[in-house]
Amino acid sequence: xxxxxxxxxxxxxxxxxxxxxxAQRLQGNEIQNINSTAVGGGVAEILTRMIPLLTQLGVRSxxxxxxxxxxxxxxxxxxxxxLHGVPVEVSHEEYDTFIEVNRLNVGMLSxxxxxxxxxxxxxxxxxxxxxxxxxxxxxxxxxxxKPNERIWSFLQQFIEQYDTAVFSAPAFARKLAIPQVLxxxxxxxxxxxxxxxxxxxxxxxxxxxxxxxxxxxxTQISRFDYLKDPLGVIKAYKIAKRxxxxxxxxxxxxxxDDPEGPTIxxxxxxxxxxxxxxxxxxxxPSSDIEINALxxxxxxxxxxxxxxxxxxxxxxxxxxxxxxxxxxxxGIPLQIAHKYSGILTHxxxxxxxxxxxxxxxxxxxxxxxxxxKEHIKNNFLITRHIKDYLLLFISLFRRNDIEYL
Amino acid sequence: MNEFYFKTKLxxxxxxxxxxxxxxxxxxxxxxxxxxxIYYHTHKYLHQHHFLSPEPPNDxxxxxxxxxxxxxxxxIMSSVDIVQFHTLQDLRTRFVEILSEHLRxxxxxxxxxxxxxFHFMASRMFVLQTPYTATTxxxxxxxxxxxxxxxxxxxxxxxxxxxxxxxNDFSRWFRDLGKTQLADEIARLDPYTYTLEGLRNRxxxxxxRHDSN
Numbered sequence: 015x016x017x018x019x020x021x022x023x024x025x026x027x028x029x030x031x032x033x034x035x036x037a038q039r040l041q042g043n044e045i046q047n048i049n050s051t052a053v054g055g056g057v058a059e060i061l062t063r064m065i066p067l068l069t070q071l072g073v074r075s076x077x078x079x080x081x082x083x084x085x086x087x088x089x090x091x092x093x094x095x096x097l098h099g100v101p102v103e104v105s106h107e108e109y110d111t112f113i114e115v116n117r118l119n120v121g122m123l124s125x126x127x128x129x130x131x132x133x134x135x136x137x138x139x140x141x142x143x144x145x146x147x148x149x150x151x152x153x154x155x156x157x158x159x160k161p162n163e164r165i166w167s168f169l170q171q172f173i174e175q176y177d178t179a180v181f182s183a184p185a186f187a188r189k190l191a192i193p194q195v196l197x198x199x200x201x202x203x204x205x206x207x208x209x210x211x212x213x214x215x216x217x218x219x220x221x222x223x224x225x226x227x228x229x230x231x232x233t234q235i236s237r238f239d240y241l242k243d244p245l246g247v248i249k250a251y252k253i254a255k256r257x258x259x260x261x262x263x264x265x266x267x268x269x270x271d272d273p274e275g276p277t278i279x280x281x282x283x284x285x286x287x288x289x290x291x292x293x294x295x296x297x298x299p300s301s302d303i304e305i306n307a308l309x310x311x312x313x314x315x316x317x318x319x320x321x322x323x324x325x326x327x328x329x330x331x332x333x334x335x336x337x338x339x340x341x342x343x344x345g346i347p348l349q350i351a352h353k354y355s356g357i358l359t360h361x362x363x364x365x366x367x368x369x370x371x372x373x374x375x376x377x378x379x380x381x382x383x384x385x386x387k388e389h390i391k392n393n394f395l396i397t398r399h400i401k402d403y404l405l406l407f408i409s410l411f412r413r414n415d416i417e418y419l
Numbered sequence: 420m421n422e423f424y425f426k427t428k429l430x431x432x433x434x435x436x437x438x439x440x441x442x443x444x445x446x447x448x449x450x451x452x453x454x455x456x457i458y459y460h461t462h463k464y465l466h467q468h469h470f471l472s473p474e475p476p477n478d479x480x481x482x483x484x485x486x487x488x489x490x491x492x493x494x495i496m497s498s499v500d501i502v503q504f505h506t507l508q509d510l511r512t513r514f515v516e517i518l519s520e521h522l523r524x525x526x527x528x529x530x531x532x533x534x535x536x537f538h539f540m541a542s543r544m545f546v547l548q549t550p551y552t553a554t555t556x557x558x559x560x561x562x563x564x565x566x567x568x569x570x571x572x573x574x575x576x577x578x579x580x581x582x583x584x585x586x587n588d589f590s591r592w593f594r595d596l597g598k599t600q601l602a603d604e605i606a607r608l609d610p611y612t613y614t615l616e617g618l619r620n621r622x623x624x625x626x627x628r629h630d631s632n
Contacts, residue, residue: 026567027563028566028567028568028569028570029567031567032429032547032567032569034429035427035547035549036429036545036547077437099563099616154503159534181434184434184540185534185536185538187434187435187436187538188436189436190436192436193433194433194434194435194436195431195433195434196432196434197432204542247501342535343534351464351468351481352485354468355468360484360532385468389467389468392467393467401429403429404429405429405431405545406431408545409478409543409545414543415453415455415541415543415544416543416544416546416581417545417546418546419518419545419546419549
């Protein structure tokens with residue numbers, strides 16, 4: 015089991031000490047996380063890692079999962095798509111079913127001192143607040159920048175019954191009658207996807223895929239999905255290739271809900287077939303070590319998304335001190351300050367321009383990588399996430415801009 | 420005994436749900452936001468990128484330069500010398516003056532591309548006592564080596580501008596100890612031009628020099 019002290023060599027003992035100082039202020043309070051799935055997805059992943067660490071800090075924490083049938087989850091899937099801006103129709107009956115399932119769950123749960131509800135599925139549990147009191151937080155993990163207005167106003171009636179709402183990026187903030195807090199997601203530096211790897215393991219993974227580590231390698235790790243713009247990446251590579259000898263790696267899972275997914279995948283494969291320096295790697299879900307190695311062994315990492323939630327693959331690349339070129343969308347500008355800790359681009363041409371620059375100027379690229387890693391260390395590791403959660407819980411009992419604990 | 424208690428602080432970032440897509444809206448926002456928001460947008464980079472020197476400019480300047488492509492106005496906004504200001508209200512007034520003047524001289528104002536609007540945020544500060552204290556300059560030096568950068572940040576930046584104490588906590592303490600020259604030397608530093616570790620080392624060296632005299 016990972017121990018909170020294991021992070022001390024990475025972030026410094028003073029940071030760990032501060033977490034213990036904060037945790038002391040929560041003595042006597044129990045935190046209850048509630049979401050809709052115990053496995054799979056980012057929320058389950060972070061809770062699995064976070065709860066043991068909170069417990070070690072002395073904060074009593076538990077995690078409950080609401081129950082729902084297929085109909086309920088097909089409605090929440092509609093909500094999810096609608097909140098991402100996809101046109102959907104939700105009927106009155108479906109809204110009623112959503113509330114009914116939440117009410118049924120209220121009867122099955124016992125509530126702790128601080129009820130920490132994740133995402134829209136369990137949002138209506140808060141109706142119980144009028145009977146039991148407690149402190150309530152609603153944490154939104156999804157992109158909320160252009161939600162379907164009808165779904166949003168339905169959810170808003172519940173959200174505004176909470177003490178605080180939490181969003182992952184500034185663009186997701188809404189006009190709300192309750193305080194809104196920014197808490198970015200994080201990466202775990204001790205996980206398989208991010209831990210240090212020996213160089214010979216990196217070499218062996220590159221040779222397994224037939225990639226030549228003696229020549230520059232440009233890599234994008236992402237699903238093969240229109241929004242990740244793999245075809246744009248190939249175009250940028252081709253422009254850069256006129257002047258620099260580079261290889262391109264596109265690696266990630268193939269599964270996607272995007273109806274255009276199969277077409278994109280086919281086009282990507284066709285392009286790759288024409289060029290022996292383009293490697294398209296469809297990786298199974300258990301490929302964390304491979305992804306880690308591909309990122310670590312790359313000369314430059316790209317994330318040329320057209321739309322992004324937070325874009326944690328950028329944090330992953332920067333944590334490995336990789337010079338990173340990424341689109342200025344979603345949470346990416348929080349992770350990269352242009353020309354300081356990476357490069358932000360807006361076009362295929364701009365991406366190609368910066369690939370050439372970073373390949374030809376390795377010292378400048380190295381500096382970006384070093385700064386990027388430092389930025390992630392200070393702002394996007396799980397220890398910062400724990401600090402934000404502890405502050406969030408404490409802030410429920412205090413309302414001033416400056417609080418002396 | 421005049422004891423120095425090292426405190427530390429941790430910030431929570433809050434979202435105001437207020438955005439700007441051009442200079443006019445940025446000005447309107449800067450006039451309306453709480454002081455905690457002025458502080459956030461002028462100190463965020465310093466805190467988040469405290470290993471970088473030179474650091475990126477304040478958020479307003481960064482957005483004006485990188486998103487609106489208004490290089491000249493961005494440069495003027497980034498050149499506002501924060502160390503000269505003793506209150507956040509005065510700092511706000513300076514930004515308002517610069518933007519108002521720009522709008523008087525420029526009819527046309529570029530608009531941020533969709534998705535790149537300026538989002539006003541603020542921070543709430545939670546102050547904690549650390550176990551570190553000092554009664555002498557050498558104890559002070561020892562402790563300053565051990566505390567987190569958040570502690571240094573609190574006593575230097577927050578004390579002067581956010582808590583509006585007029586000067587940093589270290590200088591005030593050394594002044595109380597009768598070490599006026601050391602107090603003045605620390606007060607004279609421009610902390611905005613150091614990385615936080617660089618600042619920590621600089622202060623330790625100053626104390627060391629005075630202590631050995």
